[in-house]
Amino acid sequence: MNQLVGGIEAGGTKFVCAVGTGPDDVRAEVRFPTIAPAETIGRAIDFFRQQQVEHGPLAAIGIAAFGPLDPQPGSPTFGTITTTPKPGWRDTDFVGPVQRALRLPVGFDTDVNVAAVGEARWGAAQGLDSFIYLTIGTGIGGGGLIGGQLLHGLIHPEMGHIRLPHDRQADPYPGCCPFHGDCLEGLASGPAIEGRWGQPAATLAVDHPAWALEAEYLALAVVNFVCTLSPQRIVLGGGVMDQQHLFPLVRRKVQQYLAGYVQSPAILDRIADYIVPPGLGSRAGVLGALALAQQQLG
């Protein structure tokens, strides 16, 4: 299982590429900006080639990518980034060039599904077969394992775009999602916090009312995910969740909104172990990509 592999965390603004066998053995890592597909993917391939010279052959590559994308092996468009609004990246074959250049098995999934793989392998979701991983940052996304399998289905989830109660008298901010206005991402992403309060989220004091409101939207979202998926745990990552003081606020409001309806000790008595930060912190994506690569080896 612990063969030397490569991982790519392909974000909308930067790529992180790493080579290693796990969190305690990352042999090399590089970051560079996401520019045009051919250059950016080419740079990742060059990095892995160079690492193979230094550290010996890699056994597989795992890719955690921004989406929407096609994660279904066997589909004619498997391995492509599909309908993204990101200029130049629409209908970009990502797996194909990597596979042809390196001649290795390549795993490919959404950034959040791959982060979930990392958390299941080495982080806060070890031993669980049904949990979700949410990232709350520039955007909001979610993935996870259900019955031991990554969530796919029609395409893959877009958890950031669920609709929530929005009291426009208490919070007149209209939301910042270009598609939906006040969906979860429109109300609770980093840019939404900045748009509502006129300053970057990271500069708001711990006692600023922004955080109680943020916790309310996140709690409503968590309640909806609990009622829809019945996960065994919910991992909340992403830049906004670096505000650790959000966790107790979210947990309390989740209990309050569920109102005792889901009678599980995990929620009623042990919620601090139910709604948790990622065990791998901000490294869940790139380490998840290594774990996904190792999964390709059966």
Next chain:
Amino acid sequence: MNQLVGGIEAGGTKFVCAVGTGPDDVRAEVRFPTIAPAETIGRAIDFFRQQQVEHGPLAAIGIAAFGPLDPQPGSPTFGTITTTPKPGWRDTDFVGPVQRALRLPVGFDTDVNVAAVGEARWGAAQGLDSFIYLTIGTGIGGGGLIGGQLLHGLIHPEMGHIRLPHDRQADPYPGCCPFHGDCLEGLASGPAIEGRWGQPAATLAVDHPAWALEAEYLALAVVNFVCTLSPQRIVLGGGVMDQQHLFPLVRRKVQQYLAGYVQSPAILDRIADYIVPPGLGSRAGVLGALALAQQQLG
């Protein structure tokens, strides 16, 4: 696969028990009111014993039950109805007495998960491995297959209790859920329609404004389930959905609320095949119980 089996659809007000091999071969069926557990379960057992005398041995029993319940084989409380508010039924072992009396393999799951099994086997979800089944009636519930497996996780979903946008100026009705007020069930179940408009849903004319509002809540719920689970199809059953004119309204509003964000032809071009009535109609539960029984035979 098509051995003679028994199925129980155990609802909060009535039990339906059937013996057969599938939708075209139901040999016997009986209905009786849900009273105290020992009497009601005993009556089901008596029915199956008598059927075995008439039709020969049954190979297994499937049970579709109201919940909350424990559907996880291997759990110490597997086969019990757990925290239900229904008088007398809390912590009732359902599978145990059936298994002891009939000495047969017994399958046990939520009414909606079992209806989903029926739809997958003989109804509107044949060939799909990720879809959801929602019932909109006296209550609202949802289940389904994700990656080919029934949705369980921490317990099982409670899809009727998600929170949705509720414009109290346009719709001042506070909702009727005793736990959450204006959750999905509180806003859109049969009793909610009756409570809001002062007359039973079934007596409201097709052009009554009740239906546009109902379609709006159902569409918001479907949007949230699409964004969370990415199902390949959504089956809408239950008494409220006997109003067939709701389907086009819900479909149109789902497209409107998703606003092109989920770029799948299933949603953009073929939504009439994406949001559908149950192929087995109101028989999905009891026939699903037969299908669940047959699944116990490997």
